[in-house]
Amino acid sequence: xxxxxxxxxxxxxxxxxxxxxxxxxxxxxxxxxxxxxxxxxxxxxxxxxxxxxxxxxxxxxxxxxxxxxxxxxxxxxxxxxxxxxxxxxxxxxxxxxxxxxxxxxxxxxxxxxxxxxxxxxxxxxxxxxxxxxxxxxxxxxxxxxxxxxxxxxxxxxxxxxxxxxxxxxxxxxxxxxxxxxxxxxxxxxxxxxxxxxxxxxxxxxxxxxxxxxxxxxxxxxxxxxxxxxxxxxxxxxxxxxxxxxxxxxxxxxxxxxxxxxxxxxxxxxxxxxxxxxxxxxxxxxxxxxxxxxxxxxxxxxxxxxxxxxxxxxxxxxxxxxxxxxxxxxxxxxxxxxxx
Amino acid sequence: xxxxxxxxxxxxxxxxxxxxxxxxxxxxxxxxxxxxxxxxxxxxxxxxxxxxxxxxxxxxxxxxxxxxxxxxxxxxxxxxxxxxxxxxxxxxxxxxxxxxxxxxxxxxxxxxxxxxxxxxxxxxxxxxxxxxxxxxxxxxxxxxxxxxxxxxxxxxxxxxxxxxxxxxxxxxxxxxxxxxxxxxxxxxxxxxxxxxxxxxxxxxxxxxxxxxxxxxxxxxxxxxxxxxxxxxxxxxxxxxxxxxxxxxxxxxxxxxxxxxxxxxxxxxxxxxxxxxxxxxxxxxxxxxxxxxxxxxxxxxxxxxx
Numbered sequence: 001x002x003x004x005x006x007x008x009x010x011x012x013x014x015x016x017x018x019x020x021x022x023x024x025x026x027x028x029x030x031x032x033x034x035x036x037x038x039x040x041x042x043x044x045x046x047x048x049x050x051x052x053x054x055x056x057x058x059x060x061x062x063x064x065x066x067x068x069x070x071x072x073x074x075x076x077x078x079x080x081x082x083x084x085x086x087x088x089x090x091x092x093x094x095x096x097x098x099x100x101x102x103x104x105x106x107x108x109x110x111x112x113x114x115x116x117x118x119x120x121x122x123x124x125x126x127x128x129x130x131x132x133x134x135x136x137x138x139x140x141x142x143x144x145x146x147x148x149x150x151x152x153x154x155x156x157x158x159x160x161x162x163x164x165x166x167x168x169x170x171x172x173x174x175x176x177x178x179x180x181x182x183x184x185x186x187x188x189x190x191x192x193x194x195x196x197x198x199x200x201x202x203x204x205x206x207x208x209x210x211x212x213x214x215x216x217x218x219x220x221x222x223x224x225x226x227x228x229x230x231x232x233x234x235x236x237x238x239x240x241x242x243x244x245x246x247x248x249x250x251x252x253x254x255x256x257x258x259x260x261x262x263x264x265x266x267x268x269x270x271x272x273x274x275x276x277x278x279x280x281x282x283x284x285x286x287x288x289x290x291x292x293x294x295x296x297x298x299x300x301x302x303x304x305x306x307x308x309x310x311x312x313x314x315x316x317x318x319x320x321x322x323x324x325x326x327x328x329x330x331x332x333x334x335x336x337x338x339x
Numbered sequence: 340x341x342x343x344x345x346x347x348x349x350x351x352x353x354x355x356x357x358x359x360x361x362x363x364x365x366x367x368x369x370x371x372x373x374x375x376x377x378x379x380x381x382x383x384x385x386x387x388x389x390x391x392x393x394x395x396x397x398x399x400x401x402x403x404x405x406x407x408x409x410x411x412x413x414x415x416x417x418x419x420x421x422x423x424x425x426x427x428x429x430x431x432x433x434x435x436x437x438x439x440x441x442x443x444x445x446x447x448x449x450x451x452x453x454x455x456x457x458x459x460x461x462x463x464x465x466x467x468x469x470x471x472x473x474x475x476x477x478x479x480x481x482x483x484x485x486x487x488x489x490x491x492x493x494x495x496x497x498x499x500x501x502x503x504x505x506x507x508x509x510x511x512x513x514x515x516x517x518x519x520x521x522x523x524x525x526x527x528x529x530x531x532x533x534x535x536x537x538x539x540x541x542x543x544x545x546x547x548x549x550x551x552x553x554x555x556x557x558x559x560x561x562x563x564x565x566x567x568x569x570x571x572x573x574x575x576x577x578x579x580x581x582x583x584x585x586x587x588x589x590x591x592x593x594x595x596x597x598x599x600x601x602x603x604x605x606x607x608x609x610x611x612x613x614x615x616x617x618x619x620x621x622x623x624x625x626x627x628x629x630x631x632x633x634x635x636x637x638x639x640x641x642x643x644x
Binding site: 053 | 368374421424425428430431432434435436438439440441442443444445446447449450559563566567569570574613616617618620621624627628631632635636637
């Protein structure tokens with residue numbers, strides 16, 4: 001860890017996130033705390049996706065399915081009267097792992113476009129299945145009446161405690177991903193992304209490695225799902241709709257696929273952009289339309305869509321890539337290429 | 340028996356509609372190597388154009404033709420402005436870029452047509468029932484859809500296999516650089532193919548418009564089905580798309596109508612009615628999984644790309 005521009009930005013960001021509840025308390029801004037809890041949870045999901053997408057080269061378009069599965073594991077158990085987090089969360093992880101194992105075993109037999117479409121199709125299948133289960137609310141979703149219960153000092157219903165729990169889990173996930181990526185296992189995964197055939201020729205059964213990686217990513221996202229269900233105190237099939245998978249991919253690419261922390265930046269950028277765009281649009285149109293301009297703020301996706309296209313075309317390294325470019329400018333050291 | 344025949348025709352109709360979408364997807368992928376998630380948007384746009392033109396002119400057939408042409412135009416414009424820049428890039432770029440297009444189109448439609456759905460009235464002569472066999476009647480309009488799609492499928496076959504343009508399309512799918520080097524205007528060819536694919540999706544959408552409510556996001560669910568079709572059929576193969584589409588259409592329709600009954604025979608009444616909706620929507624995905632286990636490249640894959 002050198003004292004580069006990028007690392008300074010990341011450190012400031014981390015400190016800011018750690019101090020956010022203090023600000024929320026002082027300013028009485030409860031919304032900021034809720035918003036950032038959500039951002040941190042989705043960042044966790046994006047980090048897990050990056051493990052297979054960025055490092056493994058597996059373009060899964062069904063990652064939101066695990067958000068739903070983890071969430072429904074918590075929701076369904078709560079519906080049956082089991083609020084113990086030590087039961088709920090392991091079940092959430094286990095259910096995600098089993099789903100990832102089955103879907104991965106089938107999908108990883110294929111590559112490229114097939115993989116994208118198959119993961120998408122299976123995730124939609126999960127969406128339809130959940131929509132069809134009337135006992136747990138079907139289309140309408142399921143209200144969760146109490147957050148998961150853990151041992152006494154830890155109270156998830158306390159918003160500040162829950163925020164710090166999410167932040168700690170995000171930090172843990174980033175660290176875990178970093179350790180995985182730099183382990184022998186992670187190097188095999190990255191080798192298989194670059195040239196699968198060569199890795200197999202050297203003697204690595206890459207299918208098994210990739211499947212294990214796929215399952216790990218699914219479990220981590222299932223954890224995010226359990227957190228999300230606790231956060232919203234509600235879970236519905238919309239959580240696992242395919243556009244949510246698309247959002248996760250956007251976060252990963254926007255943040256930068258080359259590093260484990262990139263998706264956190266992407267999640268922050270995308271979700272803050274979603275909050276800010278309506279205001280920005282309304283402000284930009286104000287000189288032309290006057291008071292009516294605020295109506296058009298709700299059409300912010302009309303700006304976001306082409307923006308995504310522009311990012312794809314002109315900023316493939318993502319935010320993290322840009323920060324590393326700035327590194328080069330400030331430090332005049334050779335740029336560390338993302339692996 | 341009568342119901343069964345009707346359900347078979349419904350399945351055939353859904354299958355043929357899926358074919359229109361899948362053919363466009365598979366053509367665009369086969370020739371430009373482009374993954375187009377925004378294909379469902381053209382389905383939606385076709386339906387909205389049809390609804391608008393019908394409301395303006397009152398003539399459904401004229402509106403259908405105008406909507407088809409308009410979708411073709413929109414497709415070509417999108418190709419020139421956006422898609423052209425995505426060729427030759429990573430598939431992830433295609434996914435992201437076209438995902439952005441979906442957001443754009445959904446929001447644009449909401450801005451132009453408003454959030455409420457639209458309905459398209461059918462003309463009198465299409466609104467009745469037609470005796471297909473003595474004593475068995477089937478809605479005339481659904482029958483018309485089947486006939487039109489079959490005609491389009493035949494037209495596509497002749498276009499791709501028997502004409503000069505089709506020869507260029509097939510050649511472009513095999514080796515685009517070589518076709519370009521031989522003096523063919525490959526940019527124009529790509530624009531045409533993309534426009535054709537978009538127009539086929541638009542045709543599917545505008546034909547569904549009188550049956551369903553025209554609404555935002557209507558293209559997304561059917562797009563996933565179209566993906567399943569080309570996974571089963573093999574990407575890049577129109578024949579695969581045709582057979583896969585019929586297969587999926589039949590299994591989905593018959594599954595939804597008979598699977599609950601079959602379950603009821605096996606399970607208790609209560610358990611069956613709980614599990615049936617969830618399980619019958621899984622059916623086509625299970626089918627897809629079986630195909631993947633047996634032939635990961637699809638049933639009619641044109642070979643490794």
